[in-house]
Every structure is written in structure tokens, then in C-alpha cells.
Amino acid sequence: EVVGPGINRYTTRRYVDRGVMHVYISSASLKNELSYHRSRLVHLLNEAVGADVITSIELH
Known part of the structure; x- marks a missing residue:
């Protein structure tokens, strides 16, 4: 919702670990x-x- 479907299309995995x-x-x-x-x-x-x-945020 925050970045929209255009960016979500290129996101393969996401998770939060200890605030990151x-x-x-x-x-x-x-x-x-x-x-x-x-x-x-x-x-x-x-x-x-x-x-x-x-x-x-850590980008991989």
C-alpha cells in the first residue's frame, strides 16, 4: 500500500527482523x-x- 503496485511488482520477498x-x-x-x-x-x-x-530498511 505504501509504495504501490508498480514497486511491489519487483519485490520478491520482505520481512521485518528487530525493527529492520x-x-x-x-x-x-x-x-x-x-x-x-x-x-x-x-x-x-x-x-x-x-x-x-x-x-x-535494508534493500537486497
Whole structure:
């Protein structure tokens, strides 16, 4: 919901471990682009769930 279906299409796996969201992306260029927006994504994800549960995002 936060990133939309266009980005979700390239996401192969995602999980949260100790506050870190791990996201596996099949597109190198998309992975690079998202790396510039990590802090914004963390903010949007925490806002969506209504609590500060994500501290960072690791892109694989």
C-alpha cells in the first residue's frame, strides 16, 4: 500500500527482523532509486501502521 503496485511488482520477498525491514528487489535500478528514499519510506511505513516499529530498511 505504501509504495504501490508498480514497486511491489519487483519485490520478491520482505520481512521485518528487530525493527529492520528487509526487502528483496529484482530490479537493480529500482533498488538504487529506493536507497535514496529509505528515511521517507521508514516514515511512511510507521505512519501506515500507527507506531514506530520500523527503524531502518535494508534493500537486497
